Amino acid sequence: MHIDPLYGTVEEIAEAVRLNEVSAEDMATLALQAVDAINPRLGAFTDVTTDRALAEATEIDAMLARGEPLPPLAGVPVAVKNLYDVAGVTTRAGSRINRDNPPADADAVLVARLKRAGALLIGTLNMDEYAFGFTGENAHDGACRNPHATEHMSGGSSAGAGASIAAAMVAATLGTDTNGSIRVPASFCGVFGLKPTYGALSRAGVTPLSPSLDHTGPLARSARDLALLFDVLRDAPMTAPGPSPTMRELDKGADGLRIAVAGGWFREKGFPEAHAAVEKVAKALDVSDEVELPEAGRARAAAYVLTAAEGGAYHLERLRERAADFDPDTRDRFLAGALTPSAWVTEAQRFRRWFRDRVSALFAAHDIILAPATPCHAPKIGQKTFVLDGEEVPTRPNIGLYTQPISFIGLPVVAVPVWLDGARLPIGVQVIAAPDREDLALRVAAQLQEDGIASAPVASII
Amino acid sequence: MTDDRENWDAYMEAAIKLLGLTVRPEWREAVISHLIVNAGAASSVADFKAPETCLPAPEFDPRSTSADNSPKS
Numbered sequence: 235m236h237i238d239p240l241y242g243t244v245e246e247i248a249e250a251v252r253l254n255e256v257s258a259e260d261m262a263t264l265a266l267q268a269v270d271a272i273n274p275r276l277g278a279f280t281d282v283t284t285d286r287a288l289a290e291a292t293e294i295d296a297m298l299a300r301g302e303p304l305p306p307l308a309g310v311p312v313a314v315k316n317l318y319d320v321a322g323v324t325t326r327a328g329s330r331i332n333r334d335n336p337p338a339d340a341d342a343v344l345v346a347r348l349k350r351a352g353a354l355l356i357g358t359l360n361m362d363e364y365a366f367g368f369t370g371e372n373a374h375d376g377a378c379r380n381p382h383a384t385e386h387m388s389g390g391s392s393a394g395a396g397a398s399i400a401a402a403m404v405a406a407t408l409g410t411d412t413n414g415s416i417r418v419p420a421s422f423c424g425v426f427g428l429k430p431t432y433g434a435l436s437r438a439g440v441t442p443l444s445p446s447l448d449h450t451g452p453l454a455r456s457a458r459d460l461a462l463l464f465d466v467l468r469d470a471p472m473t474a475p476g477p478s479p480t481m482r483e484l485d486k487g488a489d490g491l492r493i494a495v496a497g498g499w500f501r502e503k504g505f506p507e508a509h510a511a512v513e514k515v516a517k518a519l520d521v522s523d524e525v526e527l528p529e530a531g532r533a534r535a536a537a538y539v540l541t542a543a544e545g546g547a548y549h550l551e552r553l554r555e556r557a558a559d560f561d562p563d564t565r566d567r568f569l570a571g572a573l574t575p576s577a578w579v580t581e582a583q584r585f586r587r588w589f590r591d592r593v594s595a596l597f598a599a600h601d602i603i604l605a606p607a608t609p610c611h612a613p614k615i616g617q618k619t620f621v622l623d624g625e626e627v628p629t630r631p632n633i634g635l636y637t638q639p640i641s642f643i644g645l646p647v648v649a650v651p652v653w654l655d656g657a658r659l660p661i662g663v664q665v666i667a668a669p670d671r672e673d674l675a676l677r678v679a680a681q682l683q684e685d686g687i688a689s690a691p692v693a694s695i696i
Numbered sequence: 697m698t699d700d701r702e703n704w705d706a707y708m709e710a711a712i713k714l715l716g717l718t719v720r721p722e723w724r725e726a727v728i729s730h731l732i733v734n735a736g737a738a739s740s741v742a743d744f745k746a747p748e749t750c751l752p753a754p755e756f757d758p759r760s761t762s763a764d765n766s767p768k769s
Contacts, residue, residue: 446754532744535737542734554716557723566723570730573711578738583752585741590753631733 240264241692244310244405244459248352251294251309258294258309258354262287265311265356268403272695275384276401277376278394280316281323282357287311290354306462306472307406308352314408315392316358317365318342319439327441328363328391330374331552331559342439344408344450344467351466356404359394363561365410365443366545366568367391368418368633369615373561377615380422381693382659386612389422389633391415395453396423402692406454406463410440412447413537414607414637420453420649421662422612425690426679427453428460431669432644435467444544446583447537447641455690457679458484460648464672483673488681491674494523494596496605496666499530500636503622508606508636511652511661515604518687519678525596525603533589533639536582538631543579546571563630590643597668602678606636607649607662640664646672648679650688663688704731 239247239256250256266284273279294308316326319338326333341349349355360378362369370378370393378393380386381401388397392409396419399407409416411429420427428451435450442448452463458481464470465478472478495516501509516522527533546553546568553572557565596603609622609632619626622635640647646669649662665682667675682688705728712719719727 529744532740535740538737539734539741542730550715550717554718557718558720562723566726567730569712569717569719569723569727570734572715572717573708573731574734575738578734578741580752581738581742581746583754584746584750585744586753588744588746588750 240268240311240402240405242405243456244307244454244462245456247310247405248306248308252304254298258291259288261309261311262291262354265354265404269356272401272403275695276379276381276397277360278378278397278401278403279313279357280326280360280375280394283320283323283355287354287356290349294352305350305352306466306478307348310353310406311356311404312348312353312406313356313359313394313398313404314345315361315395315410317361317410317441318345318358318408320345320355320358323358325441326358328361328365328372328375329560331556338439340439343436345439347467347469359398359407361393362391363564364441364545364549365391365412365415366564367630368414369630370419371563371615373563379615380612380659381695382424383612384695385614386659387422387615389419389608389612392419392453396420396425396427399423399425399453399455400690400693401695406452406459409451409453411449411451411641412443413541413641414634416451416453417607417637417647417649417662417664418633420651421607421660424651424653424660425453425455426457426460426651427451427649428464428672428676429641429647430464430672431646434646434670434672442548444541446540446544449641449644457648457650457676457683460679461676480673480676484677484680486677488519488678491601491678492599493519493521493602493604493678494525494600495521496527496603497524498526499639500527500605503635504606504609507611507654507657507661508609510654511663512604512606514652514654515650515663515682515687518682518685521604523600525600527596527639528592529589530639532585533642534635536585537638537642539574539578539582542567542571543574546574586642593643593645594668601667601671601674603666605640605664605666607664608633609635611657611659611661636664640666645669646675648675650679650682651690652688701728701732704728704735
């Protein structure tokens with residue numbers, strides 16, 4: 235294990251606590267000290283739950299002292315996007331408006347599962363307001379900065395969920411992903427992110443953006459950790475100690491999997507680094523096949539319509555009563571979304587079924603599809619436009635160019651972080667599988683990490 | 697449909713009144729621009745003309761008692 239226990243993976247930390255090499259209280263204290271020291275430069279945390287973390291640590295240490303078996307995440311510092319309910323903490327959802335609400339009276343289901351698995355909750359994390367954005371910028375809490383280059387975006391909307399891991403303040407986080415909000419910060423901050431199959435993980439106790447498309451999922455610095463977290467979060471039966479059911483699958487590696495690169499839409503528009511990262515991964519996996527997801531551009535457009543309409547409808551009362559208190563970057567989009575004709579929504583949902591059927595057919599011949607996660611490295615904070623295929627376009631919506639068509643039909647994806655030669659910032663590649671085959675995507679991600687093609691080094695923050 | 701700013705302005709004006717919303721003058725241009733972007737996206741989807749046998753994707757589960765109707769809540 236690394237000399238600083240916080241630099242360890244989830245698996246390593248839990249093992250060190252189990253072997254009494256470090257106490258859970260030490261882990262909580264180290265994480266809280268790291269947040270104190272580093273967070274002012276990043277803006278990743280919005281609430282720090284010191285008392286809870288220390289109480290949870292005391293409980294773990296007491297279990298160990300009594301000789302009881304420890305749960306799988308015992309002593310592991312974690313944090314959650316402030317979209318998740320945490321008992322005793324007001325769920326900000328990145329907003330000014332919601333912080334007038336009373337504190338949540340119970341944990342979200344997934345937060346409770348982390349607690350039951352022995353994790354230490356260090357706090358809640360910065361995000362784009364109401365999860366409606368890809369930048370990690372927030373008018374109320376300030377921008378969440380990229381730990382690898384603090385003048386750059388962390389990506390959003392699960393901004394702090396990516397940045398806090400890349401900076402080793404915690405070992406794992408929970409994010410949400412409607413159009414790319416786990417995969418984008420994973421790409422920009424250089425960590426692993428799992429957006430599971432739509433509906434695979436509970437959303438109870440999580441503030442929605444667009445229920446047709448909302449997913450919950452974990453981020454971490456290793457693919458093995460994602461497998462363990464996925465099993466904890468889906469409440470898979472486990473025997474401790476030892477690898478969890480999905481972790482055991484990882485030993486199979488990528489051998490025998492039929493892998494292709496997504497062509498068409500996913501080969502267009504992006505900056506060279508987006509395609510170079512896919513090429514690097516494809517070469518390492520000896521992949522030459524290419525498949526085309528038909529009408530992927532329309533899939534993105536349909537996801538855009540659904541998000542706007544459902545988001546606008548969900549926030550209608552707040553838009554009536556307190557429109558001026560929204561972040562200006564989200565308010566105008568929610569207002570426009572609230573005016574969406576219903577026929578547009580129905581058409582988008584009809585197209586969704588068509589697109590799902592066509593993409594499902596591709597999985598008869600392939601197990602995994604590779605695609606860029608973002609069209610570029612993290613842009614600078616405040617950057618309003620960039621040039622794609624010679625056309626100047628707004629940065630904010632186009633960051634999700636490659637993620638939106640995939641979450642639109644709820645496929646499981648692992649975003650793996652790639653460092654290109656000489657690059658100052660990482661960039662992610664989407665490893666996409668058929669519904670309910672998270673195990674296959676995680677096998678490929680773990681293989682890439684083992685081979686050094688994907689990696690999530692802790693940032694040196696200057 | 698997407699470049700008819702005057703029509704979208706009139707649509708917004710009528711719709712916000714009916715929905716009880718207020719759009720301040722300084723927000724107006726941005727809201728109309730977003731409406732036009734949404735219209736462009738919707739138009740792209742509508743132009744595709746999925747077969748009429750293709751029903752909308754959402755399904756309601758009458759057996760679920762959960763708040764979010766997702767299978768694992």
